[in-house]
Amino acid sequence: MSVSTLGVTVVPRSIPRPLLAATLVGAFCALAVAALRPHVPLLIAATVVCLAVEGVLYRWQRGMLSVFAKSHLDITVRHVLRDLLLVVALLRLGGQDRESAYTPLVGALLACYALHCAIQAASVLVRRTRTLPVLTRNIDASALRLSAAPLLLLRRPGDRLLAYGLPATAGLLATAATADRRWAALGLALSLGLAVLGLCDLLLRLLPGRRPAGEREALEWLDRWLAEYxxxxxxxxxxxxxxxxxxxxxxxxxxxxxxxxxxxxxxxxxxxxxxxxxxxxxxxxxxxxxxxxxxxxxxxxxxxxxxxxxxxxxxxxxxxxxxxxxxxxxxxxxxxxxxxxxxxxxxxxxxxxxxxxxxxxxxxxxxxxxxxRPQLDAVQPYSGPPAGAYTTALYAPTWEGWDGNPGNTSVIEAGENVVRALLADPKVRLLYKPHPLTGSVDPRAGAADLRIRELIRAANRERSGARPADDGELARRTVELDRLTSTGFRAAADQTERMLAQSTPEPGRARAVAEATAAWEDAYWASLPEWEHQIVIGVRPTLFSCFNRSDLLVSDVSSVVSDFMASGKPYAVANTSGLAEDVFRKTFPTVRAATVLAPDAAGVPELLASVRDPEKDELARARAELKRHLLGPDEPxxxxxxxxxxxxxxxxxxxxxxxxxxxxxxxxxxxxxxxxxxxxxxxxxxx
Known part of the structure; x- marks a missing residue:
């Protein structure tokens, strides 16, 4: 659900959580006042607001549901309270002489909740039958009698209660507005019918011929598959x-x-x-x-x-x-x-x-x-100094690690200095790719990462130039790659349904995904201006793709350096360990052919000069020797x-x-x- 106003789309996902919570609580308070007074217009308005907020919560703000559950205000409590207040309003509007006339309606409402409990119990039993002792991909498991799951019945009790209870709530509200009990009877009948159908569907799935294979049967199938494959x-x-x-x-x-x-x-x-x-x-x-x-x-x-x-x-x-x-x-x-x-x-x-x-x-x-390292076939070898107008530098620091060693990551002590030194050169284009776990242990690393990103954004604001024309290639490649990598099942599907969707082997799919990924990466880089610095996060583009677009690497003592050695390109390692440079090189063999940068990054200009002029690159031979030492010979x-x-x-x-x-x-x-x-x-x- 989204609201469009003057071409601007407002997505409920962006609504602040405190505002949603306050709105829901206020709606319930208004509903209570309307039921006790009673006041029909306020009753209708408060009920509609309650249902609308519930819809927003279940569609866009599911994280809020756990907050309400911890406060013992889960969907069942809220739904019962809402219907209870509607019943109170009906009784107050009808007077004591008509209380007996509403008794069947109250009984039907209680039956709806009883069926809800029965469905919940049956869903637990069905989920147990769908929990197999083995899960598979790329294996034909049709012999296990896999089937799609009725998600509303099995995995979404809150959604189910809202959907099945909506007719009853609407009927009670219509009766309160019109004093015609037939609306409440109709709504309750629809809710009861939906609940009965749902319960029957679950009970049928418990029949021996309708449920997936049991544990013994599944394990016997596993043995047969292993013997055949x-x-x-x-x-x-x-x-x-x-x-x-x-x-x-x-x-x-x-x-x-x-x-x-x-x-x-x-x-x-x-x-x-x-x-x-x-x-x-x-x-x-x-x-x-x-x-x-x-x-x-x-x-x-x-x-x-x-x-x-x-x-x-x-x-x-x-x-x-x-x-x-x-x-x-x-x-x-x-x-x-x-x-x-x-x-x-x-x-x-x-x-x-x-x-x-x-x-x-x-x-x-x-x-x-x-x-x-068989994975490094994707890393392109060194082909000479930068040929374009810009020297592309990749800064790919590692994270802070679990042991608190200050030499693990350069982000905290040297990151901003390295980035400032690189950005100070007008002929440098910076790619910044931080480790995804940066800041997960030491908050200082996370704060430094944010400051580095802001430095890069500020540098981009000071640059200008022509941008590549958008020919739609990246969008087409994105659609194609998303199609190939999509799993083919619903996001909320249970494991058995996912196993069913992936049980048919698709020979060649991995190669097709690899080719589509390579095409997407080419389109991605082509869509960016040559002069623009980039903050590269997420799965795409890959680290190896950044290697291939870079003329040099600045990193820490990590596997990133070892992998980058496959390219033969110049690289630098930041020394934040507190060790002297000669001790640092001796302690960490991967640094032998690197330019060592102190925390102040004073050596960046000389590093860039050696990248642009091979005659100034005094470490080329050392890199070739270190590559063989780290990765072994090129042949075989x-x-x-x-x-x-x-x-x-x-x-x-x-x-x-x-x-x-x-x-x-x-x-x-x-x-x-x-x-x-x-x-x-x-x-x-x-x-």
Whole structure:
């Protein structure tokens, strides 16, 4: 619902919450006064305002509903109070001699609320039948008798009470205005009819042939699917709502592997957090369900992160596990002692191998395998100094972290100085892409981030120039990308309905999304003026897209620097650790080929000069050497090395399982291909 006045659209979402709350409370007070006096015009007006505010709350301001619920003024209490006041008004208007005439109407109203309670109880039972022990994506699960959910009946009791009770409320209000009881009778009859139909619909869904498969049947289906698909390697992931990016970065390398890959998740919400992929997805929330993987053909699980639930899957003796991490940096988190729990640790290059050796956290050198970073294929290599009128600088600081180390992020101590120094050069175009968690731990980081954004906006106000003509390309690309990435189900759909919508595999969808994303990014950058500074937040454009548009990077000690090394372009690292520059370089190997910026950012002019004039770039050779040290050699390609490591570990797992279960010689297991046969050398220390 929106109101348009003189071409200006006012969306109720923008109405202040205190104003909505005050309006609702005032309407109820007016309704009480109108019922007790009684006063019909005020009664009608107050009831209409109450219903209108309820509609706004449920459509645009659902966050307010929890506030009312905590005050014990949830939708049921408000609805009962509103109808009770209407009944009081009818009795006051009719007089004592007509109280008995309204008794059937009051009884019908009570029956409506009784049916509401019955529907709520039935909905709980139906929801339980729709909670399956396994969730899937890209897997045909039609055998589980999945069906769409009646959202109004199952998941929206407040909406249901409003919708089903509206005829009764309207009828009572009409009777109060006209003194004709037939309006109330008609409204109550409609509400009763809707409630009976809703209850019958839910009861029918409880019949054995109408409800989804039970737990035993679903688990038997899972076993059959695993036996038919015969997975060889899986990506195992467990985490919070903001950690999905850690798994998403490995989806494309996983899909390009030889064999039959699989994604194993533990949290139900994570099924929808995964990006587009053609790989089958299994969500196994319970440990007992997870253990069924032991009897499958799965040999290797790849872990991009550590979590509390990782220890549960490590108990399966027939699987081998490898830790690939979701990014490498010089921080202590990149050599976590938990890594020794895995059979192997796969790293990008020699630098990470040295990091584990120096940390002495229990990871043996023979268990470290260098595979490169397959994700970095999207990063374009250095092609020379800036060719346009502007030098594009990317400032991508990391967040403050959990340990309070002042050297984690430069945003607090150096961020504003770095941005001011870059903006001071009239031939610089700045891209600012802060970490999405900036300010989540230290409020000072959040405040500094806001000040940096205002500095950039102020700098843009001082610049002017022609803007690219809007040919509608970005809008078209946005529509196309949104269409490809849309899930195909309603926003409030339950997990079973979402599973049904995504049960039909769509081969090639991930590639189509990748191509549409690349086209969108090209259109996005083309739609922006070359001179305009940009604050880049959100999922689009990606960090790698910013890499490709930049001539240099300014960042902190983080995986951003390691990934940017794939481009070979100049970069700088802000030193807010308090260490001397020589100690800083020695402590953090990723800084060896960087321009080190002090908190005052005094070195920015010299940095820009080295970017624009290759003859002044004294760190070019060091960057090339550091790139090999961090990411390994260019040949063979990282994806090839990744595939070789997977095949070799699968073969090792097959041999071990043959020893553990002598009666099973695993004749149905994947034979090692040429990659596995030649991978022994690459698996040796120092490869």
């Amino acid at each position: 015969r997975p060889t390697v899986g990506l195992y992931f467990s985490g919070g709502t903001s950690s999905a990016y850690q798994a998403n970065m490995w989806l494309e390398p996983l899909a390009r592997l030889e064999g039959r890959p699989l994604i194993v998740l533990r949290e139900r919400f994570m099924v929808q957090k995964l990006a587009a992929t053609d790989v089958p997805v299994l969500c196994l929330p319970k440990v007992s369900t997870l253990m069924r993987l032991e009897q499958s053909t799965l040999r290797v699980l790849i872990h991009p992160s550590n979590s509390g639930k990782t220890s549960q899957v490590l108990r399966i003796p027939t699987l081998l596990h490898t830790f690939v991490n979701h990014g490498e940096s010089d921080k202590l988190s990149s050599c976590n002692p938990y890594a020794k729990a895995y059979d192997e640790v796969w790293v990008a290059g020699p630098a990470a191998r040295e990091r584990y050796a120096q940390a002495e956290v229990g990871v043996e050198d023979k268990d470290v395998v260098e595979i490169g 390609a990282a994806q090839e090395r990744f595939n070789t490591a997977v095949q070799q570990l699968c073969w090792t797992a097959q041999e071990r399982r043959a020893r553990l279960i002598p009666e099973q010689r695993l004749s149905d297991s994947p034979e090692p291909g040429p990659a596995a046969a030649s991978s022994a050398a690459s698996a040796e220390p120092g490869a």
